[in-house]
Every structure is written in C-alpha cells, then in structure tokens.
Amino acid sequence: MEASFTLWQLICFGVLTTPLAMASFAFVVFIPTFYAVDMGLGLGLVGGVFVAGRLFDVVTDPLIGYLSDETRTRWGPRRPWIVLGAPAFSVSIWLLLAPPEGAGLIYLLIASGMYFLFYTALDVPYSSIGLEISPHVHERSLLASSKAVFQVIGALTVAVIPLVFALPTPAALGLIAQIMIVLCFVGLASFLIFVPGGYRPVTAPRITMPASLKMILASPAYRNLVLTFLIIQSANALSAGLAVLFITHVIGAPELVGAFVGLTLLSSALFLPVWVMISKRFSKIAAWRAAIITCCIILSITPFLGHGDVVGMAVLSVVIGAAFGADAIMPTSMLADIVYAEEKDGKNRLAGLYLAVKNAVSKLAFIVPMGLAFPVLDLVDFNETGSNSETQLFTLTFFYALMPIIFRFIALVVLRRAPQTQELVST
DSSP: OOOOHHHHHHHHHHHHHHHHHHHHHHHHHTTIIIIIIIIIOOHHHHHHOOOOOOOHHHHHHHHHHHHHHHOOOOOOHHHHHHHHHHHHHHHHHHHHHHHOOOHHHHHHHHHHHHHHHHHHHHHHHHHHHHHHOOHHHHHHHHHHHHHHHHHHHHHHHHHHHHHHHHHOOOHHHHHHHHHHHHHHHHHHHHHHHHHHOOOOOOOSSSOOHHHHHHHHOOHHHHEEEHHHHHHHHHHHHHHOOOOHHIIIIIIOOOGGGGHHHHHHHHHHHHHHHHHHHHHHHHHHHHHHHHHHHHHHHHHHHTGGGGGTTTHHHHHHHHHHHHHHHHHHHHHHHHHHHHHHSSSSSTTOHHHHHHHHHHHHHHHTTTTHIIIHHHHHHHHHOOOOSSSHHHHHHHHHHHIIIIIIHHHHHHHHHHHTTTTGGGGGGGG
C-alpha cells in the first residue's frame, strides 16, 4: 500500500513533539541544578523529589494509557485528551520553570507533580495516535521519524538558548518556558487542523485495566519488543549518563561537552532516513540490528581513546547519535505494527496501554546509571573534579562503553527470537 500522509501532514503531526522534547531536555539538564543550587534546596532533596516523580510516572503512564484507550467520544479517543492536556501541560511548565522568589520544597512537590501528570496526559494519547493512525507498514516509520526529528529540534533549542542569549539560568528557563508554551499551542493547532482525524470504531464492550494488561502481555511479539527495548535503553542510559564524565576525564575536553552533545543530537536526526531506507528494503528488525551492531563496533574503540583524542570522540558521538535515532524510531514503528494487528474488527483499543508500558520501561531503564555505575565509581573513589588513576578511568570507560556493548549483544540475542512485525499486517 502507498503512503497516504503528505510531507506537510507528517510535519504537522510531529510539531507537538517539540515542546515535549524541550521539557524533557530542560528537566534533565537544567531543572535539578536550578532547584538544588539557585533555589537552595540541595542536591539530595531535589534528587529525591525527581526520583519519586519518575516512579509516579511508572504508575500514571499505564493508567492514562488505559483511560485514553477506553475513551469514546464523537471526536475519537485521543483528541479530547490532547486538547485538555496541552493547556494543563503549559501551566505546569510555567510553574516549574519560572517559580516565584522563595519557592521551597512544597512548591517543588506541587509543580513537579503537575508536570509529571500533565506531561503524561498529553504525551501518551498524542503518541498513541502515531501507532494507530496509518494502515501502511512503512508510513509508520515515517510518523516515528517525524517525532524523532522534532525531538532533536526541541533538545537543541533548549541547549542553545542560554548560549545565544547569554542569560543566567533563571532568566533562560523563563524564556524557554515561554517558547515552549507558544510551540505547544502551535503544535496543537497544526495537529488538529492538518492531521487526518480518522479513528477505528470499537464495538467490543469496555474492559478493565487488569484485563487490558493481560491482553497486551499475552502478545509474544510485544513481550520480545519490550524486553529488547529495556536492554537497549539501559545501554543508552549508561552512555548518555556518563558522557560528560567521559569527555571531561578521559578525553580531557570539558569545554567541548556541549559540542559533542549537539553532534550526537544532530547525527540522530540526520541518519533517520538511512534506517527508514534499510527497514523498507529489508525489515525493521534488520535496520535496528544494523544500528546495534554498528554502535557496538564503534564503542569497542573507546578503550584506545585518551587525552586529546577529540577526532575519535567526534566519530564516537556521530555513530552513537545515529544509533540513538534507530533506537527511537524502529521500536516505535514495530509497536505500531503490533497494535495494528491486535486492533482489528471492532476490538478494544490498546495502543495507549501498549505505549504507556513501553514508556514506563524506558523511564525505569534510565535509572541504571544511578543504580549500577555510580555506586561502583564511588567504590573506586572516582574523583569527579580532580585527577584519577588508570584504574578509575578504566572503570568509567567500562560503564560508558563496554557494559553497553554487553547489553547490546544480549539485545541481539533476544531480537533473534522476535517476529518480523511487518508480517503481522497486510503490506
């Protein structure tokens, strides 16, 4: 079947991803330090609040996914959530990024709680539409690619604003919040006006959340996909979470951290057409497998990098970024194939819950650096601000590159048992 989305419609579908990506990037890079240092709450207290927020996400993601699946209105199941979620998300972003002077722990708890809740209320229904809106196998990869491109745009926007405008953190966060809110409503309008609004009618009776969970977990293809995704995201979490330390202490170029991060993000966007082309020529699993193997090969050179190896680090950043792109679009596109195969002939919608469980797994995976690498680095007395011995630097390299290689090899083994999801649907 030929694709039915125009380029303009693909763009309008992805725009709403930009403010969500901006929020995610700002949350990881700026907000914890802002509240801990600028607002004076301390690293331990702020870290505890945000870890609790992530655990809160693990509960609310599946709940909102299930509720959006079971929503039945004349406008479809997802659009009411998006229309209500966008303004609520915008309010929470303003409260979190532009707190009043003297805001303390209670304010942070309320603002961050609203952020976690309303981010999910907007993101899960919106992203679920990308899983079920197209009956075309390869168009699902294009929809996932559109979101991935705007994710990069959002992250880069947040990264460059403090540099371009030379603003202190509080002022920069206020400006970021304003831009984010404007883009949120621009994205909402473009989505509602230009993205096709068709949705599959459901004739099956409503089911409970436990019954829905039982249905999605009964799918061998989904279980295999989620397990592979968990392993890959754990590998990515190690490389991403330790990148700053690796660049600073092994490469010895702390002033280039921003440049390498930007290079990684740009590479993830630029290589998206390559993975889509490979998936169309061979299969989605083949494209994902190629990205995993390529990343393993380039990570294997990291033990040979040392002080001043800027070119080697640049090559590493490009390949890791390219692999990140495949890790973003191929599992999402494969999930869309599974959803299409499961949601037929008036059956219950399950896309929201399918996606929400995958999201929860991803969020849990990014706790890996804190639970695995950081305690060991602390055990060997790794010095974050000073010099380190060869043993300490090798320990850092092991968790930054070698452990992710091990994880990726395990993922390849798991992926060998995965069905070609394209075969689940009519092509």
